[in-house]
Amino acid sequence: MLLLDLGAAEEDRAKIVADTKRTIEAGGTLIGHHEWGARPLAYEIEHRAAAEYHLIQFHTRPDLLATLGHTLRITDGVVRHRFIKLA
Numbered sequence: 001m002l003l004l005d006l007g008a009a010e011e012d013r014a015k016i017v018a019d020t021k022r023t024i025e026a027g028g029t030l031i032g033h034h035e036w037g038a039r040p041l042a043y044e045i046e047h048r049a050a051a052e053y054h055l056i057q058f059h060t061r062p063d064l065l066a067t068l069g070h071t072l073r074i075t076d077g078v079v080r081h082r083f084i085k086l087a
Contacts, residue, residue, distance in 0.1 A: 002072070006052055
C-alpha cells in the first residue's frame with residue numbers, strides 16, 4: 001500500500017509509482033496495480049487529511065523489500081507505505 005501526498009505535483013506522484021513498479025519488476029513479479037485515487041485518511045499524518053492511494057501487489061525476495069522500504073521512506077511525496085504479507 002502506497003499513500004502519496006496530494007500536495008506534490010501530478011508528475012512527481014506518477015514518477016514515484018513508475019519507479020516503484022520498475023524496482024519491483026527488476027527483482028520480482030508485479031501481480032497488480034490498483035489506483036484508488038484520493039481518499040481521506042483515518043487520522044492526519046503530518047497535517048495531511050487526505051492522500052492518493054495505490055495498492056501494488058507483487059511477489060519478491062526479502063532483500064528487495066528492504067531496499068524498496070528504504071527508498072520509499074526517504075522519497076519526498078510519500079506520506080506512508082506499508083508492506084502486507086499474505087499467506
